[in-house]
Amino acid sequence: MKNQFCLEGKVALVTGASYGIGFAIASALAGAGAKIVFNDLKQEFVDKGLAAYKEAGIDAKGYVSDVTNEDQINAMVAQIEKEVGVIDILVNNAGIIKRIPMIEMSAAEFRQVIDIDLNGPFIVAKAVIPSMIKKGAGKIINICSMMSELGRETVSAYAAAKGGLKMLTRNIASEYGEFNIQCNGLGPGYIATPQTAPLREEGHPFNSFIIAKTPAARWGTPEDLAGPAVFLASDASNFVNGHVLYVDGGILAYIGKQP
DSSP, X not given: OGGGGXXXXXXXXXXXXXXXXXXXXXXXXXXXXXEEXXXXXXXXXXXXXXXXXXXXXXXXXXXXXXXXXXXXXXXXHHHHHHHTOOOOEEEEOOOOOOOOOGGGSOHHHHHHHHIIIIIHHHHHHHHHHHHHHHHTOEEEEEEOOGGGTOOOTTOHHHHHHHHHHHHHHHHHHHHHGGGTEEEEEEEEXXXXXXXXXXXXXXXXXXXXXXXXXXXXXXXXXXXXXXXXHHHHHSGGXXXXXXXXXXXXXXXXXXXXXXX
């Protein structure tokens, strides 16, 4: 059973993994034995990521590329294959959110979120799948969201993108499952990261709201994503395809307490 979860000899590309959830997932994959490669938009972000991986004792390689630029991504994947090896595991983590009421959001702002959060995973997956087909195996993990299932105020573009990513996940599974490629989604709930720190301050109404809506009665941590990510990247999930695994403390299963 331990061997099923072992990632020794595997090359894992985690997009946008200089920090945050991407860094936590990449660290978990490294802990299971995978060789980590990641990208970010600017050299300064890549350098900060490399320093963080080094501090964690992880030998990672970083590349500067934009997930929305097909030429850059194709060149990066070719470089990774030359310098490190064929990508066995892809985690489409890079993404943004713009919290703007829909009628105040410009079409350009909407398109930017869709471009990064939906077109980006399409472009990167498209770049790695041919070598996965040749190898006869591959794992693609798309970082979805509870907004793949639910809507809420000010996140129209993000919800549209993540809903589309859920369906892209299912379609990749449908189209390439015969080549022993599994494509699944990982859907984090509300995770305690530096970006959410202001919302988690004692007495903040959003903090109270999330804790009340979560059966686990707490925010998630990046470490809560480690086991699910390793599972979806490993042989343990070889017959799991087109699924979104929500790591949300039970929010999606819960209607909430009666007021």
